[in-house]
Amino acid sequence: MSKDVFPELIDRRRRQGLGVAMAVVAGGLFAPLAGLATPSVAESGGQKVLRYALRAAETGFDPAPLSDLYSRIITSHLFEGLYTYDHLARPPVIKPLTADGMPEASADFKVFTIKLKPGIFFADDPAFKGGKRELVAEDFIYAFKRFADPANKAPSWSDLEELNIVGLNEARDEAIASHKPFDYDKVLPGFRALDRHTLRIELKESRPRLIESLADSSLRGAVAREVVEFYGDQIAAHPVGTGPFILANWRRSSLITLARNPAYRERFYDAQPAADDAEGQALLARFKGRRLPMIDRVEVAIIEEPQPRWLSFLNQEYDFIERVPEEYISQAMPAGKVAANLAKHGVQGYRSQAPDIVISVYNMEDPVVGGYTPERIALRRAMNLAMDIRAEIDIVRRGQGYTAQSPFIPNTSGYDPKFKSEMGDYDPARSKALLDLYGYLDRDGDGWREQPDGSPLRVWRASQTDQLSRALDERWQRDMKAIGIRAEIRPAQWPENLRAVQAGSLMMWWLGISAAQYDGQSTLGLYYGPQAGSGNYARFKNEQFDALYRKALVLPDGPEREALFVQAKRIAVAYAPYKIHLHRYITDMARPWIVGYRRPVFWNDWWQYVDVDDSQRKT
Incomplete structure (x- = not known):
């Protein structure tokens, strides 16, 4: 890291209420410094406290208007x-x-x-x-x-x-x-x-x-x-539920503090892990019968930039890092194992297959990239074929994912790892041929294509300002330039982009979608006409697809329903209202005093199931 980065980083960390001391060690790794450990039990008033940082800001804690993951992590505990x-x-x-x-x-x-x-x-x-x-x-x-x-x-x-x-x-x-x-x-x-x-x-x-x-x-x-x-x-700002925690303090987009709900009923740790699940059985043996929640307070900061979020964990300002930034995965868990400098301090790593997809949204009502005529479908397909998802995974995401072939999410019904489609192809030659065939030509020889009617072809994509987004945007612009399409990035805060895509005011945007249940039909809501403006971010409308969707709703799980899912996949690929990029791997890390963590699959609540063992802090 060049030294001119430090003043900006330090100022940002001060504004976010973070410590500013740091050290550079050989190989560019940042090592924990003495004196920066999370406050002791005495300093915390004898309470067991979990501290970590989310990668994006919350939007609020009233369940009705929510859709973002980060707010729902909080409400699931309230x-x-x-x-x-x-x-x-x-x-x-x-x-x-x-x-x-x-x-x-x-x-x-x-x-x-x-x-x-x-x-x-x-x-x-x-x-x-x-x-x-x-x-x-x-x-x-x-x-x-x-x-x-x-x-x-x-x-x-x-x-x-x-x-x-x-x-x-x-x-x-x-x-x-x-x-x-x-x-x-x-x-x-x-x-x-x-x-x-x-x-x-x-x-x-x-x-x-x-x-x-x-x-x-x-x-x-x-x-x-x-x-x-x-x-x-x-x-x-005043959520009141029956959950294990209550909202104790909230500084919007900065710090969220939840405290043990003193009125919470007697509820005890119990579960049914599979008989051959050694990890699950060990957790059950250790905690069975313990009253929930086992900790007293949770302090959640908002640190959108990957670097300071990673540094805060290394410097023990936080006990847990949810989703290690892709940029630092080789420093955190090289070859899938906790790095030696972290392992000697007892840091635990948890790598799992995320039940999610990363997608690019095309606004089907946009006059340039939207529509159902052959040339508009060809434009979207061409742009999709030009996106080098393998490079996105290997270079930008440091191998933390694998190419997706359909909108169905791993760990849900309808997902078939053997299914292959054009959605998983990278083929710039075929992309250019499609554009040529449907009249997207460079008529004036300036290196940029025009629309079939001769008007300029310019596309833009909404994005965020964090480091990962910038790297992904640069690669996307490079891919579009390679096929002769001018591509612009318009950054904003994530909650602003979410509101804008729901309002239909964006041309394109990329985001991740996580499953909230086993039923894969929920993902098909991305394409279901009546959900345009809510779950259907592309505002896609197709009567054949909608009929399949409605029929699948009433059928029990089984071969007939799975056959409908296959038809739905094919329609989704053919009209291309989205580019389905990839499914991600998630790596979480915890200090040794955070005991009992296991990443949820679909659900968002887990704080009540972990303990803080302060005797381990000396490590």
Whole structure:
């Protein structure tokens, strides 16, 4: 590193509340310095504290308007859904959380009855006027209604909409048509409380996998109506749930502190790892019967730049680094093993196959890259074929991924590692031939192609300002230049780009999509017409695809449904509203005093399952 980088880095770390001391050692590695360790137990008031940093800023903590992963990591620890995933079971297994047992389902999977455990209470809050507030069935009904309320502009409404709960979609339509506030007092025929602790859900169509939609505390957790009404438009800063933690402090885009919920019920560590899962069995043996959560506080900083985030972990300012930046993977875990200089300090490394995809979005309503005519499809296909994904993986991402062939995500239904398609091809010659064939020519000899009508061909992609994004943008511009297309980058903050893509105001953007459940159909929502503007970032609309999507919703898992998924893949590849880049590997690292960590598969909550052993800090 050149010395002129240090003043900027130090100033940024001061603004982010980080320490500034550092040292350069042989080979360019940054080593921990004496005196920079995380505060001791005494300095923390005798509390067990987990400290780490997220790579992107949160947007708020009200579940209804959320879609970003980083906010949902926080809300999953504040709120609780009806069901959750077994922390140690692999493959994943759903189990009750606030529900008292699994749902009772009708034979046609249209009616579900769910009992709640009595004696669960929300965290204490002024909204309850000094009283204890028990969780009741109406709290889940109210929470679901908030997603249907048009005023909340909930990005994940489409997921609930397609469940077809009797009366819920109609209630939303009525609010939109009448231009009146959503009627929260109206009793829905398909979503009722039979008594204080019993829910009855009735659907218009069969939904064999309904329980997967209920096993997401980050979005589908219970919300108390009086809290929302008490805080009004400030509700995003005042989340109150039944979860193991409460929000203790929040400095937007800087520091989020969660503390143990003193009102949390007696809940104990238990799980069902597979019999041959040595790691899972060892964790169960160590922690079974321990009361949750096992730690007292979690402090989460926001450090968007990879370098200071990596340095903060090396300097022991943080105990854990979630997703080691690709730029430093060879320093962290060369050849898949923890580097010797870290291993001698007891650092643990966790490498796993992420249930995700990285994609580029084309706005199908954009006048240049959108549309369904042959020349527009050819342009998108040509741009896709020109992207050297292997180089992106090997050079920019340091080998932390593998080329994707379809939108289906590893560890979900519909994913087939043997499936191959044009989406995984890098072929600049074929790309140029497509452009030539459909009239994207360099008519004036300046090295840049024009559109078929002779107007300039200029494309732009939204991005972020962090180091990884800049490296990816440079490579993308290089790939586009190689086929004669002018390509511009327009950077903004990640939350701004998310809002813009949902509004349809971006031409292109790249982002990662993570699975939240086993059912691969959720990924197909990227292409489903009715989800345009929410999960369908490309605003793609195709009647044949939509028909396949709806048919797959009602079928049980099996060969017939898998055949529909194959057809859907082919349509997705043919129209190319997205470029599917890759699936990622994730590497997390923890100091030896963080005990019990195991990366979740689909879910976001794990803090309650780890312990802090301060006797290990001396290492």
